[in-house]
Amino acid sequence: MRRLFCLFSALALLACACDPETIPQHDTEIPSYKPADKKGHISYQLLIYSFADSDGDGIGDFNGIKQRLDYLDGLGVSAIWLSPAHPADSYHGYDVQNYTALNPKYGTEDDFKALLDAAHAKGIKVYMDYVLNHTGKGHPWFSSALAEPSGQYRNYYLISETPSSGYKSFPMLAGYSYNGQEWHAAQSGAPKLTISSTSEAVTGSGGASWNLWAWEPGREGKVVTMKDGGNNSYYAVMDINGKMGFLVRKYPNWDAGSKFGAQVPESSITEGVPMTLAADGGDMYFTGNGRYRVSITDAVTSSVYYMGAFGSWMPDLNYGDVSKVEENACFLDMAASVDKWIGLGIDGLRLDAVKHIYGGMNSFNNAANRTFLKKWYDRCNATYRKTHSEDFYMVGEVWLGTNEVAPYYSSIPACFEFDFWERLKWVLNQQTGCYFAKDIIGYRDAYKAVNPKAIAATKLANHDETRAATILGRDMARMKQAAAMLLTTEGEPYIYQGEELGYWGKDSDDGGADELVRTPIVWDKAATAATGDLGGRIDGTLVTDDISVANQQKDEQSLLHTYYAFTQARNTCPALANGQMSRHPVYNDSNTTDGKAIAAWYMSGSDGSKALVLHNVGTSEKALTLDDDNLNTIVVKLGSVNVSGKTVTLGANSSAVFLQ
Ligand code: CA
Ligand code: CA
Numbered sequence: 152m153r154r155l156f157c158l159f160s161a162l163a164l165l166a167c168a169c170d171p172e173t174i175p176q177h178d179t180e181i182p183s184y185k186p187a188d189k190k191g192h193i194s195y196q197l198l199i200y201s202f203a204d205s206d207g208d209g210i211g212d213f214n215g216i217k218q219r220l221d222y223l224d225g226l227g228v229s230a231i232w233l234s235p236a237h238p239a240d241s242y243h244g245y246d247v248q249n250y251t252a253l254n255p256k257y258g259t260e261d262d263f264k265a266l267l268d269a270a271h272a273k274g275i276k277v278y279m280d281y282v283l284n285h286t287g288k289g290h291p292w293f294s295s296a297l298a299e300p301s302g303q304y305r306n307y308y309l310i311s312e313t314p315s316s317g318y319k320s321f322p323m324l325a326g327y328s329y330n331g332q333e334w335h336a337a338q339s340g341a342p343k344l345t346i347s348s349t350s351e352a353v354t355g356s357g358g359a360s361w362n363l364w365a366w367e368p369g370r371e372g373k374v375v376t377m378k379d380g381g382n383n384s385y386y387a388v389m390d391i392n393g394k395m396g397f398l399v400r401k402y403p404n405w406d407a408g409s410k411f412g413a414q415v416p417e418s419s420i421t422e423g424v425p426m427t428l429a430a431d432g433g434d435m436y437f438t439g440n441g442r443y444r445v446s447i448t449d450a451v452t453s454s455v456y457y458m459g460a461f462g463s464w465m466p467d468l469n470y471g472d473v474s475k476v477e478e479n480a481c482f483l484d485m486a487a488s489v490d491k492w493i494g495l496g497i498d499g500l501r502l503d504a505v506k507h508i509y510g511g512m513n514s515f516n517n518a519a520n521r522t523f524l525k526k527w528y529d530r531c532n533a534t535y536r537k538t539h540s541e542d543f544y545m546v547g548e549v550w551l552g553t554n555e556v557a558p559y560y561s562s563i564p565a566c567f568e569f570d571f572w573e574r575l576k577w578v579l580n581q582q583t584g585c586y587f588a589k590d591i592i593g594y595r596d597a598y599k600a601v602n603p604k605a606i607a608a609t610k611l612a613n614h615d616e617t618r619a620a621t622i623l624g625r626d627m628a629r630m631k632q633a634a635a636m637l638l639t640t641e642g643e644p645y646i647y648q649g650e651e652l653g654y655w656g657k658d659s660d661d662g663g664a665d666e667l668v669r670t671p672i673v674w675d676k677a678a679t680a681a682t683g684d685l686g687g688r689i690d691g692t693l694v695t696d697d698i699s700v701a702n703q704q705k706d707e708q709s710l711l712h713t714y715y716a717f718t719q720a721r722n723t724c725p726a727l728a729n730g731q732m733s734r735h736p737v738y739n740d741s742n743t744t745d746g747k748a749i750a751a752w753y754m755s756g757s758d759g760s761k762a763l764v765l766h767n768v769g770t771s772e773k774a775l776t777l778d779d780d781n782l783n784t785i786v787v788k789l790g791s792v793n794v795s796g797k798t799v800t801l802g803a804n805s806s807a808v809f810l811q
Pocket of ligand 2: 509
């Protein structure tokens with residue numbers, strides 16, 4: 152592998168590129184970088200459990216990531232966001248049991264430290280995913296809070312015997328409306344399953360805390376996510392014609408360690424008669440002909456309720472009155488855990504679900520959340536600044552529209568830009584590029600008005616969304632252009648594990664399953680991919696040897712090579728790396744007929760450099776005559792790009808960046 156050529160030699164090499172025949176093709180070798188050469192602020196979202204397995208147990212781990220740092224370096228990334236690394240019940244880790252420890256499935260603290268050191272040596276920062284809204288039900292704070300009403304951890308959670316009125320006594324829920332589905336009875340004992348005839352509508356996927364695994368004997372089964380029926384009951388309505396087998400999972404993912412089934416395997420369920428379930432029990436069968444409601448009821452042994460906006464297995468934390476949250480014991484415990492990881496060498500945090508910390512799932516309190524986040528950031532940054540000369544990085548998941556995200560920039564330096572992908576997928580699927588630059592500039596202006604240093608963390612899909620490839624109809628030309636547009640736009644982009652390889656999949660909101668958008672990387676052979684933590688929910692048509700990293704690295708027409716070309720351009724062209732977007736005088740939101748398919752803008756770098764960015768998102772070739780632009784030096788291109796004098800002809804789904 153060669154070292155990245157420096158920008159000046161690149162320009163010299165490209166200076167004669169005015170003739171289409173001499174436009175350089177992207178080098179099929181894999182780029183590599185010196186740390187200081189990664190100027191494009193490109194981050195990579197990585198799922199520890201499904202990225203790379205180093206020890207053959209099928210579960211991704213810290214050593215696996217360390218072994219693949221060359222791959223991440225080739226993608227030009229200067230930071231990785233790790234999925235939650237703490238001990239947890241679920242495979243995804245968002246139900247943390249201990250913030251000061253690491254999940255032993257992923258390795259030891261020494262392994263983690265070695266990963267940090269190796270990443271830093273390659274100029275790659277490491278961000279931990281922090282879940283501040285809730286812990287897992289398995290956190291000792293929670294057991295202690297329930298067991299000892301006068302103990303020190305009782306107030307770490309929102310616990311009430313009369314939640315429908317008692318919720319008002321919690322400062323965190325000021326201005327909040329009671330939502331019974333967010334409150335759960337503390338409970339123990341065995342759940343019961345009941346099947347009853349019904350005329351209700353069949354329920355779809357999506358919902359609450361239980362999964363039903365249903366199958367006809369001898370045929371492939373399906374997972375049904377049950378809906379919350381209140382009072383610790385969950386249900387699904389389905390048509391059953393003949394014999395059907397059932398098993399149950401207590402959590403909305405397949406590997407949370409809570410399978411329930413018949414106390415005596417192969418038992419038959421009688422209509423209307425509750426069957427007591429056993430943990431890790433056996434298959435159950437029901438024979439019917441018609442429509443049925445399949446209900447699960449948990450045994451309730453306590454009159455105490457707790458708030459868990461994301462479900463009964465994730466109790467919300469109680470940080471108390473936000474005006475003095477910096478003195479709150481839970482806040483201080485959480486902050487102390489971050490101090491530990493900063494001491495070990497992490498460079499930043501990705502914060503989960505921050506709009507739900509104060510308030511509930513549907514009626515959140517922005518002002519209190521912003522105050523909380525400002526104090527949280529300042530607390531973490533104070534620790535970080537003791538040993539660093541720059542500020543701590545923190546990016547929040549504020550899953551809202553631009554105008555609602557903008558105020559959060561008064562608290563934290565970066566937020567994910569969900570509207571970016573909403574606009575971009577529309578642009579690509581509607582073949583309408585003329586409004587794109589105006590929209591993105593508008594978002595940028597809204598953020599910068601709040602904080603001139605606001606960092607819009609742009610992205611395509613993430614681990615909670617249907618894959619970009621699926622949204623784009625698995626159309627390779629559009630998938631490549633999505634990458635090109637992400638990497639030529641202002642902001643600090645994130646690449647989500649597998650997007651660079653064209654992975655597809657629908658999430659649970661879209662009739663699929665979350666595991667199917669969190670597919671393991673196939674490095675060489677599918678057989679060695681880190682599939683072990685996904686409970687068998689793997690798309691066998693995707694996890695194949697053919698779509699491997701090794702094969703895509705060899706194929707210069709692959710999506711991965713488009714990522715290589717554009718990440719390299721972003722890292723080496725200052726106008727792309729840190730540029731500010733501005734509208735093109737001809738191809739902009741006013742040019743909605745002739746220029747409808749063209750997304751054009753300038754990127755102006757802090758060093759005075761400037762680049763013209765052109766994307767034809769249409770399905771036919773388009774010739775653009777650009778009398779006032781410089782078309783002599785092309786930085787990077789996608790698809791068919793031909794320059795003749797002052798005219799550039801862009802093929803369908805073709806893109807080019809010209810230095811000005
Ligand atoms: Ca492993
Ligand atoms: Ca909350």
